[in-house]
Amino acid sequence: xxxxxPLLEVDRLRVEFPTRRGTLVAVDEISFxxxxxxxxxxxxxxxxxxxxxxxxxxxxxxxPGRIAGGRILFDGSRIDDLPYEQMRxxxxxxxxxxxxxxxxxxxxxxxxxxxxxxxxxxxLDLSEGQARKRAIxxxxxxxxxxxERRIDQYPHQFSGGxxxxxxxxxxxxxxxxxxxxxxxxxxLDVSIQAQIIALLKKLCREHGTAVMLxxxxxxVIAETADRVAVMYAGRIAEIGPxxxxxxxxxxxxxxxxxxxxxxxxxxxxxxxxxEGAMPRLTEIxxxxxxxxxxxxxxxxxxxxxxxxxxxxxxxxxxxLYDGQAGHD
Amino acid sequence: xxxxxxxxxxxxxxxMLAVAFIAFSLFQFTGDPxxxxxxxxxSAETRQLLRERLGLDKPFPIQFLHFVGNVVQGEFGVxxxxxxxxxxxxxxxxxxxxxxxxxxxxxxxAVGVPLGVYTGLHRYGAVSRLMLTLSLVGISLPTFLIGILxxxxxxxxxxxxxxxGRGKVVSIGWWTTNFTSWDGFRSxxxxxITLSLFQMTLIMRLVRAEMLxxxxxxxxxFARARGLTNRAVNxxxxxxxxxxxxxxxxxxxxxxxxxxxxxxxxxxxxPGMGLLFLQAIQFVDIPVMSSxxxxxxxxxxxxxxxxxxLYYAVDPRLRIDRAAVGAH
Numbered sequence: 191x192x193x194x195x196p197l198l199e200v201d202r203l204r205v206e207f208p209t210r211r212g213t214l215v216a217v218d219e220i221s222f223x224x225x226x227x228x229x230x231x232x233x234x235x236x237x238x239x240x241x242x243x244x245x246x247x248x249x250x251x252x253x254p255g256r257i258a259g260g261r262i263l264f265d266g267s268r269i270d271d272l273p274y275e276q277m278r279x280x281x282x283x284x285x286x287x288x289x290x291x292x293x294x295x296x297x298x299x300x301x302x303x304x305x306x307x308x309x310x311x312x313x314l315d316l317s318e319g320q321a322r323k324r325a326i327x328x329x330x331x332x333x334x335x336x337x338e339r340r341i342d343q344y345p346h347q348f349s350g351g352x353x354x355x356x357x358x359x360x361x362x363x364x365x366x367x368x369x370x371x372x373x374x375x376x377x378l379d380v381s382i383q384a385q386i387i388a389l390l391k392k393l394c395r396e397h398g399t400a401v402m403l404x405x406x407x408x409x410v411i412a413e414t415a416d417r418v419a420v421m422y423a424g425r426i427a428e429i430g431p432x433x434x435x436x437x438x439x440x441x442x443x444x445x446x447x448x449x450x451x452x453x454x455x456x457x458x459x460x461x462x463x464x465e466g467a468m469p470r471l472t473e474i475x476x477x478x479x480x481x482x483x484x485x486x487x488x489x490x491x492x493x494x495x496x497x498x499x500x501x502x503x504x505x506x507x508x509x510l511y512d513g514q515a516g517h518d
Numbered sequence: 519x520x521x522x523x524x525x526x527x528x529x530x531x532x533x534m535l536a537v538a539f540i541a542f543s544l545f546q547f548t549g550d551p552x553x554x555x556x557x558x559x560x561s562a563e564t565r566q567l568l569r570e571r572l573g574l575d576k577p578f579p580i581q582f583l584h585f586v587g588n589v590v591q592g593e594f595g596v597x598x599x600x601x602x603x604x605x606x607x608x609x610x611x612x613x614x615x616x617x618x619x620x621x622x623x624x625x626x627x628a629v630g631v632p633l634g635v636y637t638g639l640h641r642y643g644a645v646s647r648l649m650l651t652l653s654l655v656g657i658s659l660p661t662f663l664i665g666i667l668x669x670x671x672x673x674x675x676x677x678x679x680x681x682x683g684r685g686k687v688v689s690i691g692w693w694t695t696n697f698t699s700w701d702g703f704r705s706x707x708x709x710x711i712t713l714s715l716f717q718m719t720l721i722m723r724l725v726r727a728e729m730l731x732x733x734x735x736x737x738x739x740f741a742r743a744r745g746l747t748n749r750a751v752n753x754x755x756x757x758x759x760x761x762x763x764x765x766x767x768x769x770x771x772x773x774x775x776x777x778x779x780x781x782x783x784x785x786x787x788x789p790g791m792g793l794l795f796l797q798a799i800q801f802v803d804i805p806v807m808s809s810x811x812x813x814x815x816x817x818x819x820x821x822x823x824x825x826x827x828l829y830y831a832v833d834p835r836l837r838i839d840r841a842a843v844g845a846h
Contacts, residue, residue, distance in 0.1 A: 250742055274748075282745025289743070294736035297755050298835060308754075309744045344834040360744060 195266055196223035197400050198247065198368055203270075204259035205242050205251065205424075207471075214471040216242050218424040219260065221498070224368065229394065229401045231415030231432060233408060233447070235468050238421040240404045244370045246270070247402070248285055249277040265367070283313040286361035286399075288390070290373040292354035296345035302329075302356050303341035306363055313364035328359040333389060351382035355389065362393060368400045375410065383407075387414055408451050412436050420444045423468055423479035430504020440506040442484045478509070486510060519830075523823065530819035535586070537815035541808050542582045551598050551802040572598075585808060595805030599798065604809045607794065612813075613693045614684055615783070615790030619775045621706055622714035627768065630718040634725020635757060641730065649722070656719035661778055665712040665785035672708060680705050682787040709786040713778060717771045724767055728760035735759075761832050769825035773818045 205217035217239040224230045232240045245251045247262055249269070262270040269280060281287075289295045297305060306325035310316060316324065322341070329337035332355040345353055354374065361369055371390060375383035391414050394401050403415060411418055411432060419429040420441065428441040439445045449462030466483040469475060475482055481491040490509045498505040499512060552565050552574070569575045573584055588595060594604035637646040656664075673681035685705030688698040696702035732738060733756055741751045780792030787793070791810055798806035829836050 248743055250739060278742075278745050278747065280745070281743055287740070287743035289736055289740055291736055295740040297737045297741065297759070299758050299833060300755075301834075308746065308750065312744070312746055312750070346835050357740070360740075364745075 194225065197226045197228075197265060198224040198402070199263040200243070200247070200260070201263065202260035203243065203246060203257065203262060205239070205246050205255060206258040207255050209254075211472070213258075215258075215474075216255065216424055216471055217246065220421070220424075220426050221260075222419055222426060222429055224400050224402060226367065227394075227398045227400055228417065229391070229403055229415045231411035231418045232402060232404045232421060233406060233411055233418060234421035235406065237468060237471075239424040240406075240421050241372050243421075244287070244372050244402060244404050248281055248287055248370060249274075250281075279313075282309060282366065283364045284366050284368065286364070286366035286369045288354075288357055288361045288369060288371040288374045291377040292350055292357050293377065295357050296353060298345055301342050301344050302348070306341070306356075306360060309360055310363050324363070325359075328363055329356070331393065332356070332359045332362075334359075350378055351386065354378060354382075354386050358386075358390060358393065362397065362399070365397060366399060368402065369394065370402045370404070372404045373406070374403075375407070376405070383410070390414075408436070408447065420447065423474055424471070425479060425507060426498065427480065427508070428504060428506040429498065430502075430506075434502070434504050440501055440504060440511060441480075441508045442486050442510070443480050444506075446485075478507070523827075526819070526823045526826070530816065530823075533819055534812050534815045538586065538589075538808055538812050539582060541811040542585065542804075543578065545802075545804050545807060546578055548799065548804075548807075549802045551804060554801050555598055585805075589809075589812070594809040597798075597803055597806050599801040599803045599806070604805045607806065608791065608809060608813060609692055610694075611789065611791045611794050613695065614687075614788060615776065615779055615792060617696055618706060618709055618713060618782070618788060618790060619772065619779055621710040622717065622775055623768070623772050625710055626714040626717035626721055626771070629714075630721030631725050631757075631764070633718075634722040634760075635729060635752065637722065638726040638729025638733065639752060650726075653719035653722055656715045657723070659715075661712060661716065661781045662785050664715055665709070665782055668708050668712055669785070679708050681708070684789055709782050709788050712785070713775060713782045716778070717768075717775065720771065721764065721768060725760055725764055728763055729756060732756045732759045758832070762829060765825055765828045765832065769821050769828075772821050773814075776814055776817060 200223065201221050202219045203217055203221070204215065204219050207214040207216055220239075220243065222230070232243065234240050242251065242255065245255075246257055247269075249272070251257065257270050260270070261268055264280065264284065269277065272280070296302065303322065303325055306328065307318065307321045310321040310324055311318065314321070314324075326337045326341055329341060334340050334352060334355055340348075345356070348356060358374075361371075369390075374390060375386050378386060387410055390401065390403075393399070401414075403410070405411060415432040417430060418432045418435045420427045420435065420443065422443050428435060428439065428444045430440075435444060436448060439448050443464070446462060446464035450464065452461060464483055469479060469482070475492075476495075477493045478484070478491045478496055481487045484491065488509070494509065496507040496509050496512070498507050501511045551572075552569055556564060556568060566575075573581060576584070585595070592605075594608070596602065597604055597607055600607060633649055637643075637649050640646050669681045672679045680701075683705060684694075684696055684702060686699045686701040687694040687696055688702070689695075690698075696706045738751060738756055741755045746755075776792075779788075779790060780796055782788065783790045783792035784796055791813075794806065795810045797803075798810070
């Protein structure tokens, strides 16, 4: 038993896309939690269901995608079945979001100040003038020089990195307790990426904000996350403390993923490559979804689907560890 | 900004000269106005005398220069048919057409934009599908047929509204208006609906298509993720981003309304410029025809100027903001 209640608890979440040729299961019964102030990194290839999980949590799955099963609890109460209006009050106020592309996340027709002020006055009981003051403070906090002047400028007058700072200010402006950052640095220059991640990390530590950091950049995870969830084909392959997962990965997929990161100071001639590609949602094989690519595949993997098995501080969905399960 | 307007007005003079030139060269083929002016029993000498008096014996370039020279001095010539000064006739007819066009344009916007927003937001709703089907009728039926159908239903069968003319008009200075009397107001309803129906459906379909486009963008998703109200997202953020194409098309369509007014005015015997123009063609009334076309060209130029100025008002990216240059 944990002493503290987790801030976010995702319990057997299932996201489906009904199509003409049958229902696609994009997120398949995944469970995880995020503690207050904790940074959970979620990694995986494109299409593994990382972003959809984030969208499902903030209640912004795009139709026809829908939550087909499971529960999402925020601070102990269910939020997956809330009516739109109640969920709207949670979005921005309790759960903020940062999206991938800062160039398209801001409305080009309104000044950044207007966008900040409208978000602040939507959630907090402040006057226009107070909201403006807070907006300037926020811009200063995210490291925008001369915020009193910049506040009245339009998004096109900001560079990509500066816009992502504005987006972060927008996500933080009602002091949410959780931020879902969906690939916040993917669209940025490499030199800017580190700055933005450092900023996000610093602000969240100062504000005590928990973060679900969706990315496919293991470097970002290693630097930022407290725990990591590795997703593959809509399921969690492995979840555990970041250091543990990076240093001693359990699941053969995670092992392959870690092997494909270039490391300075190691003498590997070639990076390890995982053979094949992640299956499409329509062609997920029976058993473990990774079995056609797995170097350690054995008979059971081909027809039994593994659930998360606890191994030390981490958990993994792999039959290799069946029987080694530790007892909580 | 002022320089821009002045430049545009100078361009408009060139446009009007070009229109007058093309119009004049076409009029060489519309027939001989002399035949209409004198009876069939007039002698060849009378005809020759009249032709010389009107300057019609001169070659076409001289006629054109003569017309331009007079126009520069504010002389638009004398109508062959009515024997009145053209500028007096146009001023007399202008209010009828402009009021009709204004009411039709406002009607098209007031109905088309909300319907477009509604059908864009409720894409799969029954009402949206019905409106889209009905809009096909509006977009494909010719104006004169709509006019005749409306007359049949509302004037002949139901007897609610007058079928022709402006009804009772009130003069305010040189301007005559339909709006100060109940009779005049009733008279403008059918022609305005007839004229606006096509534009209304066009605007509705355009706004719908633009809304669908804009609602997919990241900044709308981000606005929702910030917890803004539906109203703020749909009308504040989405609708405003649809405005630039809507303004463009509406501007062009107001020009088209003035042109289409010819048909509507004929169907409803509306004493505007369109009807005047049609009668002028039948009579080969060259001064009226050329002055009308020059006036329409001028209105088009003005509309385009207004459209360009509205772009500046709506989209900050188009404003040349000297203060911000180098502030990146």
